[in-house]
Amino acid sequence: MLVSRARVLAGVTAGTVGTAALHATTYLDMALRGRPASRTPEQSVEALAARTGIAIPGGPETRGHRLEGLAALLGLATGAGLGAAISAADAAGGDAVSRLPVAWLGLLFSGSALAVANAPMAALGVTDPRRWDAADWLSDVVPHLAYGFAAAFVYRALGSRG
Numbered sequence: 432m433l434v435s436r437a438r439v440l441a442g443v444t445a446g447t448v449g450t451a452a453l454h455a456t457t458y459l460d461m462a463l464r465g466r467p468a469s470r471t472p473e474q475s476v477e478a479l480a481a482r483t484g485i486a487i488p489g490g491p492e493t494r495g496h497r498l499e500g501l502a503a504l505l506g507l508a509t510g511a512g513l514g515a516a517i518s519a520a521d522a523a524g525g526d527a528v529s530r531l532p533v534a535w536l537g538l539l540f541s542g543s544a545l546a547v548a549n550a551p552m553a554a555l556g557v558t559d560p561r562r563w564d565a566a567d568w569l570s571d572v573v574p575h576l577a578y579g580f581a582a583a584f585v586y587r588a589l590g591s592r593g
Contacts, residue, residue, distance in 0.1 A: 434522045439515050441589040446514020449540060449582030450507055456577040460570060469570075471557050472502035478555040513540070513547055514582055533583050540586075541579025548575065 461468060476498050480487050487497050517540065521528035531539065549571070552558045563571070 434519045438518050438522050441586055442514040442516070442518025442521075443511045444514070444589060445518075445540075445582040445586035446511040447507070448585045449514065449544070449578035450510030452581035453510065453544070453574040453578040456574040457570075460573070466570070471552055472506060473498040474557045475552050475555055476501045476505060478557055479551075482555070509547055510544070510578065510582075513543055514586070517543065517582075518586070529587075533587055536587065537576075537580035537583035539579070540582040541576045544578045544582075545572065545575045 460466065473495070477487070479485075487494050487501070489497055517528060528536065528539065549558070549560055553560060560568075560571075
């Protein structure tokens with residue numbers, strides 16, 4: 432089935448808005464609790480580069496800045512790409528996703544985002560969610576819920592059936 436441009440754009444837009452909500456929630460948490468930023472995104476890029484044989488050039492400081500930038504770009508692409516993937520699956524499934532109540536749609540986006548974010552990090556050996564404590568889970572789940580519900584509301588508002 433061919434997915435319409437409008438449908439893909441709705442998914443990408445929903446995923447991008449969701450990503451902004453995830454970042455805002457994360458930064459608010461950092462500001463309120465005074466906690467540092469997670470280094471797992473940069474560690475993931477570094478592990479991925481090592482596995483694929485791609486060199487990240489520069490001295491320690493420059494290389495660190497590149498890893499930080501690449502990690503942020505990967506996060507943005509993941510959030511937007513997940514929105515596009517959900518919209519494509521929705522079209523292929525006869526609009527089954529679009530017909531979900533917004534609460535279930537939010538949970539679908541949230542759960543998918545948690546899986547897409549954490550499974551690669553676990554596979555790369557960057558983190559092991561089985562060893563996280565309650566604060567770690569809270570720091571991860573709450574922003575992904577913000578992603579999911581923001582994405583769901585935008586996906587619904589854009590008339591996801593296109």
